[in-house]
Amino acid sequence: MTPSTHNATGSQDTESQLTQLVEKARDGNRLAFNQLIDRYQGDIYRMIYYRIHRQMDAEDLTQDVFVRAYRSISRLREPQRFRSWLYTIAVNRVNDYLRKKRVHSIFKSSDEGPEIQPEADDRRENPEALEQVLKEDFWRQVGRIAQKLSKMEREVFMLRFMDDLNIAEISQILKKSESTIKTHLYRALAKFKKEKGLRQFLQEDLA
Amino acid sequence: MSDYNTKTSHLGENDILQAVIDETDLPRRLKQHLNECSHCRLEKERFAQELARLGQLARRYAPEPQRRVTLTADRVRGPFMNWKFALSAAAVAAAIIVVWATVLIQSQQPGRVENLAQNMIEAERLMTEIKGLVENALPPVYLEIVGETGLNPDEEFIEFLIPATEDVPRISVLTTKGPARC
Numbered sequence: 366m367t368p369s370t371h372n373a374t375g376s377q378d379t380e381s382q383l384t385q386l387v388e389k390a391r392d393g394n395r396l397a398f399n400q401l402i403d404r405y406q407g408d409i410y411r412m413i414y415y416r417i418h419r420q421m422d423a424e425d426l427t428q429d430v431f432v433r434a435y436r437s438i439s440r441l442r443e444p445q446r447f448r449s450w451l452y453t454i455a456v457n458r459v460n461d462y463l464r465k466k467r468v469h470s471i472f473k474s475s476d477e478g479p480e481i482q483p484e485a486d487d488r489r490e491n492p493e494a495l496e497q498v499l500k501e502d503f504w505r506q507v508g509r510i511a512q513k514l515s516k517m518e519r520e521v522f523m524l525r526f527m528d529d530l531n532i533a534e535i536s537q538i539l540k541k542s543e544s545t546i547k548t549h550l551y552r553a554l555a556k557f558k559k560e561k562g563l564r565q566f567l568q569e570d571l572a
Numbered sequence: 573m574s575d576y577n578t579k580t581s582h583l584g585e586n587d588i589l590q591a592v593i594d595e596t597d598l599p600r601r602l603k604q605h606l607n608e609c610s611h612c613r614l615e616k617e618r619f620a621q622e623l624a625r626l627g628q629l630a631r632r633y634a635p636e637p638q639r640r641v642t643l644t645a646d647r648v649r650g651p652f653m654n655w656k657f658a659l660s661a662a663a664v665a666a667a668i669i670v671v672w673a674t675v676l677i678q679s680q681q682p683g684r685v686e687n688l689a690q691n692m693i694e695a696e697r698l699m700t701e702i703k704g705l706v707e708n709a710l711p712p713v714y715l716e717i718v719g720e721t722g723l724n725p726d727e728e729f730i731e732f733l734i735p736a737t738e739d740v741p742r743i744s745v746l747t748t749k750g751p752a753r754c
Contacts, residue, residue, distance in 0.1 A: 500633040
């Protein structure tokens with residue numbers, strides 16, 4: 366199955382419902398905005414988590430993204446672009462967070478690593494523990510490919526294949542032309558194709 | 573760039589990547605081939621499936637959020653309405669007013685102009701002293717011992733002692749009958 370081009374807004378009805386909600390929220394209707402939160406907070410939270418790997422910080426940032434969105438939704442001219450607009454705020458907040466973290470790490474002897482989940486001793490017997498091992502392996506492999514991509518390639522690749530956004534949306538979020546997005550995506554895929562570890566993991570999972 | 577393999581008549585790796593990104597961007601010939609060739613179609617689908625699985629697993633392996641996003645009144649009011657911010661702003665404003673008022677009051681105090689004139693006289697006296705030291709660093713008592721006090725040699729005397737280079741005639745000073753001929 367190829368990544369869908371519209372995962373949150375499947376039908377035209379949903380599209381028009383969404384536009385109405387955004388218009389209401391733009392007019393100051395908090396109830397409408399709460400419905401938008403219900404609809405998108407999972408996506409935004411995951412998008413942030415994929416990039417920072419810290420659950421608590423990802424929750425804080427998600428909260429911040431929606432507060433910022435609420436404060437400035439009156440300035441959103443095209444309600445149909447709400448989703449990409451929300452992701453733009455999220456991308457900026459993640460970049461701010463990572464920048465602050467880098468500055469912070471300069472003044473610290475050792476940077477805090479990603480959140481370490483408590484290890485279970487009985488992994489072999491416990492199916493949940495096995496899932497935990499797979500999860501750690503998966504994120505390790507993703508981290509490895511992410512390191513091989515340039516900043517732009519990584520962002521485009523993640524938005525397309527992990528956040529499941531289409532080219533047009535990515536182009537709006539990153540404020541680049543669609544052909545530029547495709548070029549970065551092409552380079553990222555060429556590097557991904559050479560990444561045997563992650564590909565093997567995915568192929569085994571598919572099998 | 574297309575890497576269509578003419579020997580095997582199948583799409584190359586680059587073409588497959590291109591097709592996964594956006595099939596409509598492929599040249600018409602390759603697009604048609606992709607539609608007709610089951611091998612290439614399978615190749616493309618397999619790669620697209622891997623990428624789709626990446627997204628699905630990322631979703632599965634991300635922990636669920638523990639908190640729900642809430643829009644409480646103090647959060648949505650914005651930073652300028654925050655009471656802490658307002659308090660800090662008021663403190664800064666008060667400090668600016670105090671400093672400004674102090675400077676204003678000091679500048680309007682009587683006798684300030686007199687003080688300024690006194691300072692200028694003092695500075696001028698100091699400068700004269702410095703100039704004197706530059707001309708002759710010996711203290712007055714030593715000047716008296718060496719007989720330098722009140723000595724104000726005129727230009728002619730100085731010229732006699734240290735003639736300027738360009739003024740020194742090329743021939744002897746004693747020659748009075750015009751320049752000598754070599």
